Structures are given as C-alpha cells and as structure tokens.
Amino acid sequence: MVMAKGNWDYSGEPKLRILSLGAGVQSSTMALMANEGAFGPLPDYAIFADTGWEPKKVYEHLDWLKGQLKYPVLICKNHLKSGSIKQDMIDEVKKEKGFLHIPFFARNTKTNKIGIGPRQCTRNYKITPINRRIRHLVGLKDRQRFPRDIWVEVWVGISTDEAMRMKPSREKWVKNIWPLIDKKMSRQACLDWYEGKNYRRPAKSSCVGCPYHDNTLWNEIKVDTPEEFEEACQLDDMIRDSARNPDIKRYLHRKGVPLRSIDFEELLKKKKKPEDQLDLFNNECEGMCGV
C-alpha cells in the first residue's frame, strides 16, 4: 500500500529499501518473511533504532535475527544523548525540572485528575536516528538537501490490528510502506506464521519503563525480569516531583500510583472490560515502538 505525498517523484526504483526493525513480533516477522522473498526484492538494510533500554530478551533476539538475515542489520542511536533513554531521563531530572521526553502520566494532587504528558521519545530515539542513518547511507551530510530525484522506501511493521498507526513519513523523500498490511496479517497471524518453523519467537519490543505498557506486560516484566522491573521502579520514584508545578506528580503507570506498589496479578484478576488493557501504542506511536 502506498501513500502519495506532496509532489515528490516516487516513480522508478527507490534508492534504498530500508526495513525498520524494532525486533518485536511484527517487525521480526516482516524481516524473516522478507528474507524468504515474501515481499519481492530484499531490503538493502534493516535498521534497529536502539533506545538503550530495551529488555535483555529483545537484544538477545536481535542478535539471533542478525545471524538469520541475508541483508545487513544496522544499529543507530540518538547521537546527541547518552545512548540510553533511561540515563537521559535521569540526567534530565537531576539537571532541571521541566520537559521530559517520555509520555509520563501526571496526577494533579489538587484535582486528582490524571493526564498523560507529551511524547517526543519515538521521534528523538527512533525516527530521527533512522532518518539520519538513511541520509548517511545515500551519501548525504546531516543538513544537506535531499536530491529530488531520489527517494527511499521504508518498510514499517504494522499489522492489521494496529492499522490506525499507519502514517506517512514527515520526510518527503521517505515513502513508508506496510508489507504486513498488504498481506492482511494481524499480530496473531504473525505469531501463527512461526508454527512449524525453526525460528526463535520474538517478544514485545519497547523500552523497559515505557508508560504505554499494559498491565499484562508490566506483570510479565515484574515476574520474568525483576531486575528490569526494579530499574523501571527506580525511574518511577525519581520522576515523581520532576514537574515545574509542585501540584503535579509524575508516574510511569496510568493509574497514577507508584509502580512498585501495584499488585498486577490482582488487577488482572479484576479486569472486566477489554479497554482496561487498551494498548496505548495503538493510538500514539508511528509503527516504530512495540513492533
């Protein structure tokens, strides 16, 4: 599926085909299917934008994937920061009270209302580093104008159940395509695709302390990797009074309570409506996180 944009000329062949690799379920499936030729030509590169705070099992899966794919996997980071989104948040909290990049939940202690803060992390840690790497791959410097006769195809791993996340790139020289949508594959269809294959199954990919986690994922982190859960709890403790307004308390969990105080198993037992487990990625991200 193609979204035409502006009057950029997308005729002919793209200069590069780039597979955006999050190393989660959808993008791993897309990468392995591409490797088998399911989408025609192979991508020239897969690019993994590393926030530096993915779960250990995602990094292990990425290493395994690199060994499977016939095309190179490149890793890029936000080159202006420390290399770890967690460390950057710690530095920001220590430096000054104010803007943080992760969309924390905020409770106003006067009104008791809970809202969610702005999200800049996907752009700063994923989209911009990937675009910068692509510019370098086509031989351009950071601020050099992109030649109008060149365009790059970027394969984004969104499945049919997350189709609302399909967005054209803000860069006119990038034409996003969604190969899993074209194959009418849901996330479950991606998981089913592994049946009978000798492939390692991917896990959900997202930053360890991402506020978009649902309770099932928080519980998994707490039970399976308590050391990673503790890292998230420490950041959660640290951000509490980081807003300029002293009436605002920040949290990683949507309930607006300290993460370490939550009994997730109890919450999951009480779950009545599916929207309690609404995955915020569906509304907020651009196919770069959680896939």
Ligand code: SF4
């Ligand atoms: S996974 Fe969450 S915290 Fe990490 S970059 Fe994406 S939205 Fe931000």
